[in-house]
Amino acid sequence: MKGKQEQKQSQAGKNKKSISVKKDTGWNWKIIGLLTGIVLLSAFIYLPVLNNHFLAWDDNYYIRDNAFIYSFNLKDIFSNNVMGNYHPMTVLVLAIEYHLFDLSETGYHAVNLLLHLLNVILVFYAVLLLCNKSGVALVTSLLFGIHPIHVESVAWAAELKDLLYTLFFLASMIMYLKFLPNLQKKYYLAALMLFLLSLLSKGMGASLPVVLVLIDFFKGRKMTTKVWLEKIPFFLLAIIFGVIAVAAQRAPDIVQDVTFFTFPQRIAFACYGFCTYIAKLILPVNLSAYYPYPTKTGTGISLIYYAYIPLVLGILAAIIYSLRSTKNIIFGVGFFAITVFLVLQLLPVGDAIMADRYSYVPSIGIFYLGAEGFMYLWNSKLKWIGIVALAGFTIFFSAATHARCLIWRTDMSLWQDVIERFQTVPVAYYNRGLAFMNENKFKEAIDDYTKAIELKPGYNVALVNRGNILRGSSQYDAALRDYNSAIEATPNFSIAYFNRGILYMNQQRNEEALNDFSKAIEFKPGYYKAYSNRGVIYTNMKRYAEAIEDYSKAIEIKPDYMEAYYNRGMAQYNSGNKQAACADIRQSAALGFKTAVDAIANICN
Numbered sequence: 001m002k003g004k005q006e007q008k009q010s011q012a013g014k015n016k017k018s019i020s021v022k023k024d025t026g027w028n029w030k031i032i033g034l035l036t037g038i039v040l041l042s043a044f045i046y047l048p049v050l051n052n053h054f055l056a057w058d059d060n061y062y063i064r065d066n067a068f069i070y071s072f073n074l075k076d077i078f079s080n081n082v083m084g085n086y087h088p089m090t091v092l093v094l095a096i097e098y099h100l101f102d103l104s105e106t107g108y109h110a111v112n113l114l115l116h117l118l119n120v121i122l123v124f125y126a127v128l129l130l131c132n133k134s135g136v137a138l139v140t141s142l143l144f145g146i147h148p149i150h151v152e153s154v155a156w157a158a159e160l161k162d163l164l165y166t167l168f169f170l171a172s173m174i175m176y177l178k179f180l181p182n183l184q185k186k187y188y189l190a191a192l193m194l195f196l197l198s199l200l201s202k203g204m205g206a207s208l209p210v211v212l213v214l215i216d217f218f219k220g221r222k223m224t225t226k227v228w229l230e231k232i233p234f235f236l237l238a239i240i241f242g243v244i245a246v247a248a249q250r251a252p253d254i255v256q257d258v259t260f261f262t263f264p265q266r267i268a269f270a271c272y273g274f275c276t277y278i279a280k281l282i283l284p285v286n287l288s289a290y291y292p293y294p295t296k297t298g299t300g301i302s303l304i305y306y307a308y309i310p311l312v313l314g315i316l317a318a319i320i321y322s323l324r325s326t327k328n329i330i331f332g333v334g335f336f337a338i339t340v341f342l343v344l345q346l347l348p349v350g351d352a353i354m355a356d357r358y359s360y361v362p363s364i365g366i367f368y369l370g371a372e373g374f375m376y377l378w379n380s381k382l383k384w385i386g387i388v389a390l391a392g393f394t395i396f397f398s399a400a401t402h403a404r405c406l407i408w409r410t411d412m413s414l415w416q417d418v419i420e421r422f423q424t425v426p427v428a429y430y431n432r433g434l435a436f437m438n439e440n441k442f443k444e445a446i447d448d449y450t451k452a453i454e455l456k457p458g459y460n461v462a463l464v465n466r467g468n469i470l471r472g473s474s475q476y477d478a479a480l481r482d483y484n485s486a487i488e489a490t491p492n493f494s495i496a497y498f499n500r501g502i503l504y505m506n507q508q509r510n511e512e513a514l515n516d517f518s519k520a521i522e523f524k525p526g527y528y529k530a531y532s533n534r535g536v537i538y539t540n541m542k543r544y545a546e547a548i549e550d551y552s553k554a555i556e557i558k559p560d561y562m563e564a565y566y567n568r569g570m571a572q573y574n575s576g577n578k579q580a581a582c583a584d585i586r587q588s589a590a591l592g593f594k595t596a597v598d599a600i601a602n603i604c605n
Helices: 002-022 029-045 047-051 059-064 067-071 074-079 088-101 105-131 134-146 148-155 157-182 185-201 203-219 225-249 263-282 308-322 328-343 363-378 383-407 411-421 426-438 442-455 460-472 476-489 494-506 510-523 528-540 544-557 562-574 578-590 594-604
Strands: 352-354
Touching: 029 047, 029 105, 029 134, 029 383, 047 105, 047 383, 059 088, 059 157, 067 074, 067 088, 067 544, 074 088, 088 105, 088 157, 088 185, 105 134, 105 148, 105 157, 105 363, 134 363, 134 383, 148 157, 148 383, 157 185, 157 203, 185 203, 185 225, 203 225, 203 328, 263 308, 263 328, 263 352, 263 363, 308 328, 328 363, 363 383, 383 411, 411 426, 426 442, 426 460, 442 460, 460 476, 460 494, 476 494, 494 510, 494 528, 510 528, 528 544, 528 562, 544 562, 562 578, 562 594, 578 594
Parallel strands: none
Antiparallel strands: none
């Protein structure tokens, strides 16, 4: 009898609540004004990213040295992976950016910021369609727009993929939510197409089919055979792209860096990550660009990690219990869990235990719960507590986000921040070493590379970069040892072959240099610098036809490669084709290669 009475009271409470929010539900001028304010606030606190630089951490691979964005060949873009990931839509957008901005960093960061602001609007609309409460939708989009844990996704140029997959992920959710009331086929097809675009942007979009099932549950749909059949195309796409993702990770020249732990240990890490992500979404302190695994000892890992297993089980029990009164909690935590599951390190992905960027979409579920909590206070006698709490979070998040954008400005500022938090992260010393090297502080760079190699023996890129500094100071034997060690550690590491080839070229060991440049091309097709350098070797050996062929290949990959035009021109001249030589040299000069200007005067006049 008591249960029935509680049920009636609960139903009455729901009816009362629906009346109270009806006045400001939907798109009206008040809601549009508030949403505009949220977008403008988000834009303002992220303005520092427009002055951020490209980082050595992936930006080089995705932008500076990505042959696919230079050539803009759709076949190549959609048939190859980059950095062990198949995300051709991301590469396509990067190619468009390159042809719009060249290598102007501001343009790339402006696009990232614009995509984040679009995602803020989509979060609002998706939540509005989900719960029909504009207040909840506004608060969710506010928290999403200004939270400092999202700085990594916005301020890092290479994380265009995060923003892009989210854009299509949310758009697909919106189309599905519009499909539900009347089951109109056009919305279903739009949702499916947008899901495909999300998968083509980043593999993490694969969690959407399970989210759609969660939405069905939240909306009270009966899970009939027909409803399950609706999901089959979504699940098929997710499986197909899962297989593609595994294949891409196994591709040659992908630097795999995985810390191995037992499966029970990985369950403990997954539970730790699950709880820590939630904690950082509630109180974002001690954020870092890198969170290392704990040091593994002979006795295993610290017992504290196993304590997170019962904590997660307790959260699960509380969620199940909450179904007695509301679906909100199971939806919010469920959305978070579903979208973060793939990166909880049950299956090893990289050598970090967690990453801020992995919370970009999952955070929506936790922010939704926070918004529901705020609206509960707003509609009760505790309204002022809600207002003060929301104002406090808004000020704190905004200030923290603005400050964190500055940390992501340069390699030096970013990795100095990581090293201050963790002193045993090889990648932090490697990247700070690269920053020192770019500032011509070679002693400091060698110290950092050496520290990185001590922490991680066989660290291939650190070995190569230390070798480059040693080569530059004519310490050829020491440089050669580093290149050989890098190749021994990673036999298909094209960058090591390329740089050892330069060492051999400097020593006029043409045959050995030729072999290394060929190896670099074998392991990394599209390595335009290797084609160009091999062309130099062919030129030195007076094999001009082969040199011209290699220079032409380099230009095909990177059409604005001014050095390759000049070198091809000289090879053409030496082979007796003055007309073709002058055309290439003039093109090189037009692209800004100063040496070509003098050559025009000496050769072409």
